[in-house]
Amino acid sequence: MSDAVLSLTHLHKHFGALQATNDVSLALEPGEIHALIGPNGAGKSTLIGQIAGHIRPDQGSIELGGETVTNLSVAQRARLGLGRSFQVSSLAEPLSVMRNVMMSVQALQGHSFRFFKPVARDEALLAPALEALEHMQLGHRAWTPVSELSHGERRQVEVACALALKPRALLLDEPMAGLGPEGSARLTELLEALKRDVPILLIEHDMEAVFRLADRISVLVSGSIIAQGDSHAIRHDPLVREAYLGDCDA
Amino acid sequence: MINTTSRSAPEVAPTPRNERALDRKGVVQIALLAVLLILPVAAYVMGEFYYVNLASRITIIAMAAVGLNLAIGYGGMVSFGHAAYFGLGGYVAGIGAYHAFDATPFMTWPISLPGSDNLLVLWLAAALLCALLALVIGAISLRTTGVYFIMITLAFAQMIYYFANSWPTYGGEDGLPIYLRNSLPFVDSSDPLNYFLICFVGLLLAMALTSRLMKSRFGAALTMARLNDVRLATSGINPYPVRLVAFVISAAITGLAGALYADLNGFVSPTVLSWHFSGELMVIVILGGVGRLYGPLAGAILFVMMETFLGGITQYWQLFLGLVLLGVVLFAKHGVMGFLAGRERNE
Secondary structure, eight states, X not given: OTTOSEEXXXXXXXXXXXXXXXXXXXXXXXXXXXXEEOXXXXXXXXXXXXXXXXSOOSEEEEEETTEEOTTOOHHHHHHTXXXXXXXXXXXXXXXXXXXXXXXXXXXXXXXXXXXXXXXXXXXXXXXXXXXXXXXXTOGXXXXXXXXXXXXXXXXXHHHHHHHTTOOSEEEEESTTTTOOHHHHHHHHHHHHHHTTTSOEEEEOSOHHHHHHHOSEEEEEETTXXXXXXXXXXXXXXXXXXXXXXXXXXX | OOOTTTSOOOSSOOXXXXXXXXXXXXXXXXXXXXXXXXXXXXXXXTTOHHHHHHHHXXXXXXXXXXXXXXXXXXXXXXXXXXHHHHHHHHHHHHHHHXXXXXXXXXXXXXXXXXXOOBHHHHHHHHXXXXXXXXXXXXXXXXXXXXXXXXXXXXXXXXXXXXXXXXXXXXXXXXXXXXXXOOBOSSSXXXXXXXXXXXXHHHHHHHHHHHHHHHHBHHHHHHHHHHHOHHHHHHTTOOHHHHHHHHHHHHHHHHHHHHHHHHHHHTEEOGGGGSHHHHHHHHHHHHHHOTTOTTHHHHHHHHHHHIIIIIHHHOTTHHHHHHHHHHHHHHHOTTHHHHHHHOOOOOX
């Protein structure tokens, strides 16, 4: 437990009478893909919001690489090494892929209040950004505007933006959503290669991908984690079958 | 349009279009500057000082709009209160001159501070005070977005307007005359052409600063704050301080223009603090092309020309201004610069 990269301890969050997060504890270990699944309305988005820093929990704490980040902003958490992608890609569309990725490099170097040196030829920004893009096999698209990219490529750019932060942990929110079988298979492959370097907390609806990729799975229902284990255990857990898989399997 | 999806992209950054040989945009930009520079020189030679001062007026208004364009166009912060900085800059020049003329101190406590009629001192004071005011107003206003930001910047500016209106020491609503134009060492600032050239250099410096800023890391962060602030935060940069610094720089530029304006007219009054003037600056930025480096200049030329020449024919000239603005907003979204020089690449 102590060597976990990202750990949530007894998180609580309610909106009025709705208990969106109810005593959630979860740990992301080095080298693993930990999947978080749950039916619609289970509180996945609220939980992601709390991990990324958009939402403050009512109780409980979040630690990233041994540091408590519960009260830090989105930007501070990112600089501490939390990379994330969004359910709906969130990039600056008119800008080139490179410009989007360079922003992370710039944040990591901590020099955003430099007013005179042009960035267009700043190797200190260009080289690491290109490296992150090549990691996601997108080096050939570096100078293409994001608006011209396919859906799947945008997902890859988001992951590249996260990688450029040299993250300790990746938080990927439904990266397979809206991808065709080909794109999905490709991203699965890239993520599998990635997990040795950076553990991934994967929120995903695509069950096939989850069972194939995830080392461990946590199942969130009505704000609580009702089961945790490897894919075999989750597949055969009666509670999970009832709450989640039951509605499609039975 | 070349289909970029099929060919492999280059490994290095492509040369930005504006660094290649002179293109249409470059021609338009140079033409604008040349017209602005040559006409007042010609008018001066012919002894038509009125037109020299008209060119100074265009230049100063353009500089104020360059400041506003940094906030609206580059930063996406729609400030409806930039008259506050323009007016404060003007009052710095006016009040400095007032005390220098009377040989009375501006204040005696906690430190004794005399008036000054040295333009360099007044400019520095105007820029610093406007930056300070913008730091306070921006720190509060930037906690809101959208319509609320527009309204809160307007509210702050109106507070300052009514304060100036009701404070009798410096003329209240009657305004404050500057009997002798504030001076520079070695240059006779009372000469209309010299004063125009001072303003022209000021405009060029403001535009060069904007251009340089927007190519830097700070500019990259500001652009991202405008386009997608969630992405900026997720990349590890907090948008708030980036916006605040841009807002402060924007206000300082507009404030400097205000100081130049007061000395051009030999007069400063609450009129330049009113929301009408904030609105005029916004109209100029939109007319010229939001987020275009030369937009404020094109907009100021068009605006002041219409005001002067149509205003000389009919007092209803603003009807025509309205029609032109309508045309620009409906048919040329990128303003006069977009119409003349083509669309800007986004990076």
